[in-house]
Amino acid sequence: MSNKRPLILVTNDDGMFAPGIKSLVDVARAFGEVVVVAPNSPQSAKGHAVTLEDPIRINRVDAFDGLEAYECSGTPVDCVKLAKYKVLNGRTIDLCLSGVNHGSNASVNIIYSGTISAAMEASLDNIPSIGFSLLNYSFDADFGPAKVVARKIIASVIENPLRDTQLLNVNIPNVPLDQLKGIKVCRQADGRWVEEFQEGEDPRGQKYYWLTGRFIIEDVKVGTDIHALDNNYVSVVPSGHDLTTYPAIESNSSLEKIRL
Amino acid sequence: MSNKRPLILVTNDDGMFAPGIKSLVDVARAFGEVVVVAPNSPQSAKGHAVTLEDPIRINRVDAFDGLEAYECSGTPVDCVKLAKYKVLNGRTIDLCLSGVNHGSNASVNIIYSGTISAAMEASLDNIPSIGFSLLNYSFDADFGPAKVVARKIIASVIENPLRDTQLLNVNIPNVPLDQLKGIKVCRQADGRWVEEFQEGEDPRGQKYYWLTGRFIIEDVKVGTDIHALDNNYVSVVPSGHDLTTYPAIESNSSLEKIRL
DSSP: OOSSOOEEEEEOSSOTTOHHHHHHHHHHTTTSEEEEEEESSOOTTOTTOOOOSSOBOEEEEOOSTTOEEEEESSOHHHHHHHIIIIISTTOOOOEEEEEEEESOOOGGGGGTOHHHHHHHHHHTTTOOEEEEEESOOSTTOOOHHHHHHHHHHHHHHHHSOOSSOSEEEEEEOSSOGGGOOEEEEOBOOOOEEEEOOEEEEOTTSOEEEEOOEEEEOOOOOTTBHHHHHHTTEEEEEEBOSOOBOTHHHHHTGGGGGOOO | OOSSOOEEEEEOSSOTTOHHHHHHHHHHTTTSEEEEEEESSOOTTOTTOOOOSSOBOEEEEOOSTTOEEEEESSOHHHHHHHIIIIISTTOOOOEEEEEEEESOOOGGGGGTOHHHHHHHHHHTTTOOEEEEEESOOSTTOOOHHHHHHHHHHHHHHHHSOOSSOSEEEEEEOSSOGGGOOEEEEOBOOOOEEEEOOEEEEOTTSOEEEEOOEEEEOOOOOTTBHHHHHHTTEEEEEEBOSOOBOTHHHHHTGGGGGOOO
């Protein structure tokens, strides 16, 4: 990055008034000019959704002392698009920070995550982007250690630009700072959700289902984010938007023999 | 797959009454027992969103002659989860088909796509899953050639199980059948959207933004899905849910030197 004060976009998926984004803004403002564009309501698990069928709105809010901040009626990815094209009107964003998420985005949770999808959206334009998540879902979580982690990773990325990626998925164990053993750069562990819908009847007698579930992880090998986190390391997974499974191109090439 | 008649789940993101899903159901029913669970409203570009903040509902509908079909108030991924755990109650799904989408899901569009996200959700449980998209956004598109393509690809996948992947992203050029040159198994081309928000004022005088944009593709090399489609080939991209950028693990390992 050049010597000028970097322009930093901060967003999240828990909404403008979640403690996690306050922690991230606190850290980010030491590094440059911070502009915040975040959802006006919780947008967890919105994945890479964008709003096509409805208009979206942004409103300037006074959420962070002296900082330009806007709440947006759309998804986390909508926030990044509006930030880029309307709020910042084409100014070059030097860094995009998303989070700190209340809860894990390790393993396959990345594909459901609004936090990481927002960061990925920025990374599509070659903006270095980092999603931070703390392994504690509660509103009252202690973000102190996460702030230290975020400060040091941001400083490092500003000093040494990322290589071969513009997107880091950072997850932080829910332990006091003195129990954090360090940082591991690792791969996404495989995993999946097993769902257990809560069923009920609404006041009109209509049946409903409410999604709940538990996460199943069988891939805890050394080198995975889950292994790092289980051992009190911060996990950093360099990530991207190319979903191609390269070995499968060759191994399924018999499909090319089909005559249409 | 075993000799019994396979159980095939069909879904989409354009909603239960889009012509595309009708085409896919027409094709699928020749191969096995078909159950349809699809959104009750358009859910384009919902990515891998799931509904956490609200209950979801399903209603049985008589949309396809003699077939079990349910419309769901949630996202495409919600449809697959409800199908698995409630509609099919844990029965083994042998194949998941999603689409036929009205419009391209080639290149980076895969990350925004409800069609492919639904198929990916099934693939997380090792269910062979195929998302089909026709490069024509209109309601009146001719799905005739797409039906031929879908029939032949489904037959092939049933006869020769997929290798190294459980998810195919199939895109079909918008040309008559006799102009389709064949099938290419390829990688996802790189690309990005440049947005052009439509701005207006609602009846209450509030400003709104409505997302629109154009797709920029600079990666049209041989071996990409865009190259195949531009040359009237059907593109098949074997895809997955591991977003790790592997070369970047080593090249960003200096992050591990950070002292927390």
